[in-house]
Amino acid sequence: xxxxxxxxxxxxxxxxxxxxxACLCLFILYFLVQDGSDVSITSSPNADSHPIRKPATAKSKxxxxxxxxxxxxxxxxxxxxxxxxxxxxxxxxTPMARFYQEYWDNLIKLDYxxxxxxxxxxxxxxxxxxxxxxxxxxxxxxTQKGPLKDRFRSVxxxxxxxxxxxxxxxxxxxxxxxxxxxxxxxxxxxxxxxLFTTLGAxxxxxxxxxxxxxxxxxxxxxxxxxxxxxLIVPNCYQRYTDPETGxxxxxxxxxxxxxxxxxxxxxxxxMDPDDIILEGYREMATYRALMAYMADRxxxxxxxxxxxxxxxxxxxxxxxxxxxxxxxxxFAFYNLIETEGFAKMxxxxxWAATGLPNYKVYHYxx
Amino acid sequence: xxxxxxxxxxxxxxxxxxxxxACLCLFILYFLVQDGSDVSITSSPNADSHPIRKPATAKSKxxxxxxxxxxxxxxxxxxxxxxxxxxxxxxxxTPMARFYQEYWDNLIKLDYxxxxxxxxxxxxxxxxxxxxxxxxxxxxxxTQKGPLKDRFRSVxxxxxxxxxxxxxxxxxxxxxxxxxxxxxxxxxxxxxxxLFTTLGAxxxxxxxxxxxxxxxxxxxxxxxxxxxxxLIVPNCYQRYTDPETGxxxxxxxxxxxxxxxxxxxxxxxxMDPDDIILEGYREMATYRALMAYMADRxxxxxxxxxxxxxxxxxxxxxxxxxxxxxxxxxFAFYNLIETEGFAKMxxxxxWAATGLPNYKVYHYxx
Numbered sequence: 001x002x003x004x005x006x007x008x009x010x011x012x013x014x015x016x017x018x019x020x021x022a023c024l025c026l027f028i029l030y031f032l033v034q035d036g037s038d039v040s041i042t043s044s045p046n047a048d049s050h051p052i053r054k055p056a057t058a059k060s061k062x063x064x065x066x067x068x069x070x071x072x073x074x075x076x077x078x079x080x081x082x083x084x085x086x087x088x089x090x091x092x093x094t095p096m097a098r099f100y101q102e103y104w105d106n107l108i109k110l111d112y113x114x115x116x117x118x119x120x121x122x123x124x125x126x127x128x129x130x131x132x133x134x135x136x137x138x139x140x141x142x143t144q145k146g147p148l149k150d151r152f153r154s155v156x157x158x159x160x161x162x163x164x165x166x167x168x169x170x171x172x173x174x175x176x177x178x179x180x181x182x183x184x185x186x187x188x189x190x191x192x193x194x195l196f197t198t199l200g201a202x203x204x205x206x207x208x209x210x211x212x213x214x215x216x217x218x219x220x221x222x223x224x225x226x227x228x229x230x231l232i233v234p235n236c237y238q239r240y241t242d243p244e245t246g247x248x249x250x251x252x253x254x255x256x257x258x259x260x261x262x263x264x265x266x267x268x269x270x271m272d273p274d275d276i277i278l279e280g281y282r283e284m285a286t287y288r289a290l291m292a293y294m295a296d297r298x299x300x301x302x303x304x305x306x307x308x309x310x311x312x313x314x315x316x317x318x319x320x321x322x323x324x325x326x327x328x329x330x331f332a333f334y335n336l337i338e339t340e341g342f343a344k345m346x347x348x349x350x351w352a353a354t355g356l357p358n359y360k361v362y363h364y365x366x
Numbered sequence: 367x368x369x370x371x372x373x374x375x376x377x378x379x380x381x382x383x384x385x386x387x388a389c390l391c392l393f394i395l396y397f398l399v400q401d402g403s404d405v406s407i408t409s410s411p412n413a414d415s416h417p418i419r420k421p422a423t424a425k426s427k428x429x430x431x432x433x434x435x436x437x438x439x440x441x442x443x444x445x446x447x448x449x450x451x452x453x454x455x456x457x458x459x460t461p462m463a464r465f466y467q468e469y470w471d472n473l474i475k476l477d478y479x480x481x482x483x484x485x486x487x488x489x490x491x492x493x494x495x496x497x498x499x500x501x502x503x504x505x506x507x508x509t510q511k512g513p514l515k516d517r518f519r520s521v522x523x524x525x526x527x528x529x530x531x532x533x534x535x536x537x538x539x540x541x542x543x544x545x546x547x548x549x550x551x552x553x554x555x556x557x558x559x560x561l562f563t564t565l566g567a568x569x570x571x572x573x574x575x576x577x578x579x580x581x582x583x584x585x586x587x588x589x590x591x592x593x594x595x596x597l598i599v600p601n602c603y604q605r606y607t608d609p610e611t612g613x614x615x616x617x618x619x620x621x622x623x624x625x626x627x628x629x630x631x632x633x634x635x636x637m638d639p640d641d642i643i644l645e646g647y648r649e650m651a652t653y654r655a656l657m658a659y660m661a662d663r664x665x666x667x668x669x670x671x672x673x674x675x676x677x678x679x680x681x682x683x684x685x686x687x688x689x690x691x692x693x694x695x696x697f698a699f700y701n702l703i704e705t706e707g708f709a710k711m712x713x714x715x716x717w718a719a720t721g722l723p724n725y726k727v728y729h730y731x732x
Binding site for chain 1 (some may be wrong): 522524554559561565566567688689690691695697714
C-alpha cells in the first residue's frame with residue numbers, strides 16, 4: 001500500500017527554500033515609543049513568581065492585575081475608517097534592496113501618529129543588501145533618537161537569503177519577461193516571511209510600501225483607511241523630465257493594478273497551471289483595464305474602482321485579510337503571482353480589492 | 367475603461383470574514399520563564415530616551431547595549447534535527463472548542479524544555495468557547511505558578527468569532543459530509559489567524575496539536591524533529607473498549623494523511639474547482655493509500671512514508687515552511703482544503719510531507 005520507504009525525495013525548488021533556514025538572520029531593533037508611559041516589566045516580589053512582560057499596546061486593558069504571576073490582556077483591536085481616533089496600529093512593511101534617502105524622508109513626513117506605526121523591513125543578504133541595511137540602520141537610529149513625534153512604535157529589520165537573490169537586479173534586467181517569474185516568486189517569499197514574522201495581535205492595518213516609493217501625501221494612511229476597504233491601492237506614477245520640452249512631467253509606473261478582461265481569462269485558460277500572466281509586456285497583450293491609465297481628474301482623488309489585480313508599491317490591507325490566510329503566492333495561483341495572486345487569493349476569501357486611480361504616489365526614477 | 371464607480375460589491379463569503387474584524391478579541395497571557403534571569407526593560411536615565419523592550423529569546427545577543435535608545439538583537443534561528451541542543455523555540459498551536467484535562471496533562475508531560483515552548487490557542491466566542499477558555503485559563507495559571515520546569519515560555523489565548531462557528535458541533539454532526547466544507551473552511555481561518563498572530567522571529571518549529579489529542583509520547587517534539595523533515599505527521603489513533611471482548615483496543619482515527627491515487631486525481635479533474643475531495647466517506651471512494659492503515663510494526667517507530675495530504679491532529683512543521691507562505695487554504699485549493707490543502711501548498715513551495723505510520727498519538731474518545 002505504501003510507497004517504498006526511506007527519505008522523501010526533495011522537489012525541484014526545494015534548494016531555494018532550504019537556504020532560508022540556514023541563513024535566516026534577523027536583526028531586530030526594538031524601540032518602544034510610549035510617550036514616556038510605563039512599559040516596564042513587573043518583577044513580582046513573590047519568590048515563587050517570575051517576570052511578566054506587558055505588551056506594548058496603547059489600549060491594552062489589564063485584568064487580574066493583582067496577581068503576582070499572570071496578567072490577562074484584553075485587546076479589542078478595531079479596524080475602522082477613523083484609525084487615528086481609534087488608536088489603530090499600522091504595520092508598514094517594506095522589502096528593500098536599495099536604500100533611498102527620499103523613501104525615508106517621505107516616511108518621516110507621514111502624519112499618522114508615529115507611536116501607532118510599526119515598521120518592518122526585509123533585505124537580502126548580499127553586498128547590496130548589506131549596504132542598504134547599514135544606511136537604513138543609520139536613519140532608524142537617527143529618527144528613534146530624534147524628536148518624540150518622529151519616533152516610530154517599533155522597527156524590525158529582517159535579513160534573508162534567497163536563491164535567486166531578491167530585488168538585486170537593476171531596472172533593465174529586472175523587467176525582462178523571462179526573469180519575472182523567478183523574481184516575483186522570490187519577492188513573494190520575502191513578503192511572506194516579513195508578514196508572518198511581524199504581524200501581531202495588535203495590528204489593525206498593514207501598509208505595503210516599496211522601498212522606491214519616494215513621494216506620497218503625508219496623510220496617505222488615513223486617506224486610504226477612510227475608504228474602509230479590505231485592500232486599497234493608490235496609483236503609482238513616476239516623475240521625469242520630458243526630453244522634448246525639458247519640463248517636469250509624470251508617467252504611469254505600476255501596471256499590476258487592473259480589472260480583468262475576457263482576453264486575459266482566455267489566455268489563462270490555455271496556459272499550463274504553472275505559467276503566469278504578466279502585465280505590461282507587448283508579447284502578452286491582455287487587454288485588461290489598467291488603473292495606471294484611469295487617472296483623469298486631479299480634483300477627484302477619492303474616486304474608487306474595483307480591481308482584480310493589485311500592485312504592491314503602496315497597498316493598504318486590513319490585517320484581518322492576512323489573518324484569514326491571504327498571502328503572496330510564490331507559485332502560479334490562477335496563473336497569477338505575488339501581489340496579483342494576493343488579490344485573487346483575498347477575493348477567494350471574500351475580500352475585494354479597490355483602486356484609487358486619481359490618488360497618486362511616486363516611484364523613484366532610476 | 368473603468369467599470370461603474372461606487373463601492374465594491376461584497377462577495378458571497380464576505381459576511382463570514384467581516385465579523386472577524388469586529389469581534390477579534392484577544393486574551394493575551396504573557397508569562398516569561400527565563401530561569402530567574404533578568405527580563406526587565408531598561409529605562410534609560412537619559413531624559414531624551416524611552417523604554418526599550420528586550421525580546422524574550424534565550425539566545426538573543428545584545429549589540430549596542432550601551433546606547434540609551436537602541437538595541438540590536440541578532441537572532442540566528444536554527445532549525446535542526448537536534449532542537450534541544452540548539453535551544454530551538456517550538457510554538458505549539460491548538461484550536462480549541464472544548465477543554466480536556468487529559469490534553470493539558472499530556473502537554474505538561476512533554477519533556478522538551480518548557481522554557482523553549484510557546485503556546486498559542488484559539489477558541490470560538492460562544493458559550494462552549496467561554497467555558498473552555500475559563501478551564502484553560504485556570505490550568506495555565508496553575509502551571510505557570512507551579513514548578514519552574516513545568517512553566518512554558520509564553521501563552522497566548524486568542525478568542526475569535528466565526529460564522530459558521532468553528533468546531534462547536536458534536537462528533538456526529540461534525541463528520542456529516544455536507545458540513546465538512548464549511549467546517550473545515552472555518553477551521554482553516556482559525557488556524558491561519560492563530561498562526562499569523564503568534565509566529566515570531568524566534569520560532570524554529572510549529573507543532574500543530576489538536577485539543578482532543580490526549581496521549582503522545584513525552585518526547586514527541588524531539589522525536590519528530592529528529593527526522594529533519596519540513597512537515598512530519600505521526601499516526602492518530604483512538605483507544606476504545608472492544609464491545610465484544612470488553613478489552614482495551616485501538617483504532618485509526620485521522621484519515622487526512624494519505625498518498626494520492628489515480629482515482630482521486632481523476633475525481634478531482636471532473637470536479638468544479640470550488641469542490642473539495644473528502645477522505646473517509648463511503649460516498650466518495652478515493653482509493654488513496656491512507657497512513658491510518660499503514661501501521662504495522664510497533665518496534666519500527668521511525669519508519670517514514672511520503673505523504674500528499676496531512677492531518678492536523680499532530681503535525682510538526684519547520685517555521686520556514688509557514689514563513690514561505692504556506693497556510694491552511696479556507697477555499698478549495700486543487701480540490702483540497704485545510705490541512706490537506708496545506709500539504710499541497712507546501713509541496714508547491716518545494717516542501718514535501720512525511721508520515722510516521724508506526725508512531726502513534728491518541729485522540730479523545732467521545
